Amino acid sequence: MTSRSAPGAFHRVDSPANPIVKDLRALTAKKERDRTGLFLGEGLKLVRDALAAGFEVVDLIAAADSLEGPVGESAAEVKARGGRVLAVSHKVLEKLSRRDNPQTVIGVFKKRLAGAEEIGARGIWIGLERIRDPGNLGTIIRTADAAGAAGIVLIGECCDPFSLEAVRASMGSFFHVPLALAREEAFLAAARANGARLLGTHLSARRDFRQADYSPPLILLMGNERQGLTERLAAACDELLRIPMRGKADSLNLAIATGLFVYEALRQDQPL
Numbered sequence: 001m002t003s004r005s006a007p008g009a010f011h012r013v014d015s016p017a018n019p020i021v022k023d024l025r026a027l028t029a030k031k032e033r034d035r036t037g038l039f040l041g042e043g044l045k046l047v048r049d050a051l052a053a054g055f056e057v058v059d060l061i062a063a064a065d066s067l068e069g070p071v072g073e074s075a076a077e078v079k080a081r082g083g084r085v086l087a088v089s090h091k092v093l094e095k096l097s098r099r100d101n102p103q104t105v106i107g108v109f110k111k112r113l114a115g116a117e118e119i120g121a122r123g124i125w126i127g128l129e130r131i132r133d134p135g136n137l138g139t140i141i142r143t144a145d146a147a148g149a150a151g152i153v154l155i156g157e158c159c160d161p162f163s164l165e166a167v168r169a170s171m172g173s174f175f176h177v178p179l180a181l182a183r184e185e186a187f188l189a190a191a192r193a194n195g196a197r198l199l200g201t202h203l204s205a206r207r208d209f210r211q212a213d214y215s216p217p218l219i220l221l222m223g224n225e226r227q228g229l230t231e232r233l234a235a236a237c238d239e240l241l242r243i244p245m246r247g248k249a250d251s252l253n254l255a256i257a258t259g260l261f262v263y264e265a266l267r268q269d270q271p272l
């Protein structure tokens, strides 16, 4: 073991009853994430993605017996950037991640959001109206990253993008896709100001999504899992599009529909 990664160089926390553990665990609640501006994410890959994307890693929490090799290297980097490294017991990790078989590394990160001036200003953005399911959201973030979308904006009352579930489902893409939050009015004002076209996706649209023009800058608007797009947002769109369905399904899952749209844009070989 190198001296750089020696567990003794880090703050040791063995008891799940330690007040530090209580403070960290509180971050599993949205209220505490909102209050502190911090959020949790699990796994070494996630911590590495966060460091590579220039996010502030406030704490790296790692099993004391894992602080060698790659985990030790990330721990040293976190420390060098002014973060705290906690070498903890497996019981502490279990308590933090609420899983029987938790990852050996957990990060605490500082939230970062894109500003209104970025929404739809370049490339293809994805607008998610009142998305409720953190699993869907994480999957969409991952897909947007893979397709090279320029950003995602959450419109209106949405699930918390900083929840463990959404961050987990994004598989590290969370740190690579700019994310903005906006109320409906502010969203429409930003889209207008930034010159983005609005392409809405709607089950009652006539136009097949394969016939649309995806040249940027544009925002692909996706509706809520249960109710779809509000009438107001649908009316604000330059065009409404649908994915044809042959079988008896009422609709596609939101994340799947988003994937089809962004990959259609990519297939048209537009510079996303």
Ligand SMILES: C[S@@+](CC[C@H](N)C(=O)[O-])C[C@H]1O[C@@H](n2cnc3c(N)ncnc32)[C@H](O)[C@@H]1O
Residues within 6 Å of the ligand: 201, 202, 203, 221, 222, 223, 224, 225, 226, 227, 228, 229, 241, 242, 243, 244, 245, 251, 252, 253, 254, 257, 258
């Ligand atoms: C589960 S669907 C919503 C279903 C809802 N009952 C409705 O009437 O819109 C969630 C979102 O996925 C997108 N979506 C799903 N299937 C689609 C399709 N066949 N064509 C266009 N968009 C679709 C739309 O953005 C829709 O708002």
